[in-house]
Amino acid sequence: MHIAVVLKQVPDLVEELEIDSGGKDIDRSFVKMKLNEFDDHALEQAILLKESSGARVTAVAVAADGIDQVLYAAKARGADAAMKVDAGEEVLDSRRASSALAGAIKQLAPDLVLVGVQAADDLFGQTGPFLAAALGWPHVSVVSGVELAGEAGSKVRVHQEYAGGRMAILEVDPPVVIGVQAAPQPPRYVPVTRLRQAMASGPIESSSATAAAAESGVAVVAVSKPEAGKGAEMISGSATDVAEKIAALLGERGLVRG
Amino acid sequence: MSKVESQRTNEQEHLEFEGMDISGHWNRMFEQRVIWEHDTSALDKVTSIAGAESLGWCYQCGKCTPACPVDHVGDYSPRKIFRRTQTGIDLLTSPDLWLCTTCMNCLRVCPKEVNMISIMPAVREVAVAEGNVPPELQKAFENTFQHGNPLGEPARKRADWVADAGAPVAILPREKRPVDVLFYVECYWSYHPRGKDAARAFARTMETLGIDWGILGHEEKCSCDSQRLAGEKGLFEMVAEQNIATLAKYEFQRLVTSDPHAYNSFRNEYPKLGGEYQVQHYTQFLAPLMKDLPWKRKLDYKITFHDPCYLGRHNGEYDAPREMIRQIPGLEFIEMFRCKENGYCCGGGGGGMWLDSFTGNHIRERLSERRVKEAIETGAEMLVVCCPYEVSRFEDAVKSTGNEGKLLVRDVIELVDEALH
Numbered sequence: 001m002h003i004a005v006v007l008k009q010v011p012d013l014v015e016e017l018e019i020d021s022g023g024k025d026i027d028r029s030f031v032k033m034k035l036n037e038f039d040d041h042a043l044e045q046a047i048l049l050k051e052s053s054g055a056r057v058t059a060v061a062v063a064a065d066g067i068d069q070v071l072y073a074a075k076a077r078g079a080d081a082a083m084k085v086d087a088g089e090e091v092l093d094s095r096r097a098s099s100a101l102a103g104a105i106k107q108l109a110p111d112l113v114l115v116g117v118q119a120a121d122d123l124f125g126q127t128g129p130f131l132a133a134a135l136g137w138p139h140v141s142v143v144s145g146v147e148l149a150g151e152a153g154s155k156v157r158v159h160q161e162y163a164g165g166r167m168a169i170l171e172v173d174p175p176v177v178i179g180v181q182a183a184p185q186p187p188r189y190v191p192v193t194r195l196r197q198a199m200a201s202g203p204i205e206s207s208s209a210t211a212a213a214a215e216s217g218v219a220v221v222a223v224s225k226p227e228a229g230k231g232a233e234m235i236s237g238s239a240t241d242v243a244e245k246i247a248a249l250l251g252e253r254g255l256v257r258g
Numbered sequence: 259m260s261k262v263e264s265q266r267t268n269e270q271e272h273l274e275f276e277g278m279d280i281s282g283h284w285n286r287m288f289e290q291r292v293i294w295e296h297d298t299s300a301l302d303k304v305t306s307i308a309g310a311e312s313l314g315w316c317y318q319c320g321k322c323t324p325a326c327p328v329d330h331v332g333d334y335s336p337r338k339i340f341r342r343t344q345t346g347i348d349l350l351t352s353p354d355l356w357l358c359t360t361c362m363n364c365l366r367v368c369p370k371e372v373n374m375i376s377i378m379p380a381v382r383e384v385a386v387a388e389g390n391v392p393p394e395l396q397k398a399f400e401n402t403f404q405h406g407n408p409l410g411e412p413a414r415k416r417a418d419w420v421a422d423a424g425a426p427v428a429i430l431p432r433e434k435r436p437v438d439v440l441f442y443v444e445c446y447w448s449y450h451p452r453g454k455d456a457a458r459a460f461a462r463t464m465e466t467l468g469i470d471w472g473i474l475g476h477e478e479k480c481s482c483d484s485q486r487l488a489g490e491k492g493l494f495e496m497v498a499e500q501n502i503a504t505l506a507k508y509e510f511q512r513l514v515t516s517d518p519h520a521y522n523s524f525r526n527e528y529p530k531l532g533g534e535y536q537v538q539h540y541t542q543f544l545a546p547l548m549k550d551l552p553w554k555r556k557l558d559y560k561i562t563f564h565d566p567c568y569l570g571r572h573n574g575e576y577d578a579p580r581e582m583i584r585q586i587p588g589l590e591f592i593e594m595f596r597c598k599e600n601g602y603c604c605g606g607g608g609g610g611m612w613l614d615s616f617t618g619n620h621i622r623e624r625l626s627e628r629r630v631k632e633a634i635e636t637g638a639e640m641l642v643v644c645c646p647y648e649v650s651r652f653e654d655a656v657k658s659t660g661n662e663g664k665l666l667v668r669d670v671i672e673l674v675d676e677a678l679h
Contacts, residue, residue, distance in 0.1 A: 014404075014405060014410055014411070014412050015412045015414065016412070030414075032405075032412075034404065188389040189386065189389060189391050189396045189399065189400070191386050191387050191490065191492055191493075192399075192490060192492035192493040192495075192496050193491065193492030194387065194492070195492070196492060196496065
């Protein structure tokens with residue numbers, strides 16, 4: 001079993017984000033980047049599969065400033081190999097990124113591709129579906145657990161959670177693209193010593209690809225900061241009084257049925 | 259299961275020794291008992307870790323138990339850790355691994371020099387490498403790696419406190435000039451609201467003294483001593499190398515820091531990585547200068563003082579903060595019964611600062627809560643501290659023990675500032 005995990009960086013919200021002069025993107029000159037949280041879970045899921053069934057894991061990412069660090073961290077976490085895909089430009093939307101990544105993933109020929117179900121920057125959630133379409137593979141999204149099943153891992157069993165506490169278990173034939181919502185356990189800590197060992201182990205393999213053929217299909221019209229609320233109302237009194245006032249307020253504003 | 263041979267004795271019916279008749283039971287000797295099949299693997303696993311060998315030297319005298327601040331609020335101490343490990347409990351996965359604050363009071367009294375200051379970081383490092391690290395501590399490590407401080411605050415805002423200092427502060431990356439004193443502000447004086455109060459008081463005091471000083475601004479990163487003691491040696495080494503490279507860019511005579519933990523690392527750990535500095539804790543720097551200060555008023559406070567473990571026991575400095583207290587006009591000073599070499603611990607050292615919820619599940623009360631009760635017992639109305647971890651820890655503890663209004667917590671520099679204005 002060979003698993004490819006697709007990783008991407010998103011702006012770190014510890015820094016205050018500014019909108020650039022064009023009004024259609026954040027100002028990226030001061031932004032600090034970090035690994036997308038859902039991708040972090042996809043990577044953890046891949047490492048768990050490696051530990052349980054001896055799968056081989058390759059971390060893949062579109063080349064961008066800081067991506068080497070992300071890929072080294074993936075190797076330190078347990079990925080066997082890492083590859084960055086140089087698409088000639090750093091900021092790609094899901095459609096064009098998937099197009100660039102599909103070529104590299106075809107070369108790697110994995111049985112399983114794990115992607116984060118979405119990324120905090122655009123919330124499109126389309127990288128998985130686009131990638132599956134480009135590869136001509138099946139796709140399952142919003143997955144919270146992946147296991148290998150059947151003879152020698154000939155099938156992949158995935159868990160999906162639905163509203164109302166329902167859970168589905170689906171079986172799918174590899175090769176398949178899976179959008180991971182959450183790994184069965186939180187992403188593990190990567191000790192800095194191991195990260196530094198990974199960084200000393202040599203450069204990240206690079207592959208070039210083009211996304212030029214793919215049309216984005218989505219155009220950003222404007223980006224704006226959320227409007228600040230009008231302040232908080234502090235309710236004082238005994239616990240019973242406060243509870244009654246809250247219940248009355250929720251009723252007045254139609255947030256609960258009377 | 260251990261198998262123990264029954265007791266055998268050796269007794270001579272007639273024996274004379276140096277003119278004394280010690281026949282019969284007077285000369286009875288117990289032979290060594292042989293214990294078979296005693297499983298020592300849990301202890302061997304710990305003592306085979308470089309730096310953790312001395313756990314095996316414990317001979318169970320128990321002197322450490324009453325000295326250990328964690329045992330006062332729980333069921334702990336090095337003797338107990340040794341015994342549990344000897345009976346097969348795996349220290350690497352036990353909660354015991356994370357409760358030690360590396361306060362060093364056990365090493366002070368240990369006749370066998372079982373060194374928890376070396377054992378704990380070494381064993382924790384192995385646990386961290388195996389992915390066994392409490393989530394809240396993991397977050398502090400990740401924040402330090404990503405942002406240069408355990409609080410997860412933006413590096414760009416590290417010197418924001420300067421704006422309201424009411425005194426000029428030279429931010430050296432902007433001003434690029436040599437200074438007499440390079441002040442290492444550290445994380446809690448840079449970001450914590452009460453820490454910033456102390457940093458501003460320090461800036462005003464430095465202006466009054468006319469000292470030529472500056473700070474590293476956004477280029478400063480955590481000294482990382484507590485991360486090292488919490489088991490992330492690799493993170494410590496990486497950030498320390500970055501800090502050494504940053505410090506090398508600037509010209510200064512002395513390095514002065516707010517934080518006893520930073521002081522400890524600059525004094526004892528950075529030299530091992532090639533960073534040699536003439537370093538002082540701010541109380542050591544200021545104590546000799548106190549006599550020159552133009553005091554404006556007397557402070558009518560009855561105070562007591564808490565020794566930081568990393569200024570006192572770890573580095574032997576008990577006098578500098580007391581000298582400052584003595585010079586501030588008007589203060590009435592009462593020592594707590596646990597002070598100086600036997601000072602209690604606030605619970606923040608060795609990673610404890612970032613393990614509050616975890617530790618809370620294994621002790622009856624926080625160490626800081628125990629300490630504020632001791633402070634109140636002296637009759638003092640104010641607890642004076644000189645470590646950036648402590649103001650917030652003790653202020654929280656005053657509230658959580660229901661003593662709000664009974665005890666104020668102030669950094670000693672805040673009192674200096676108050677008496678000068």
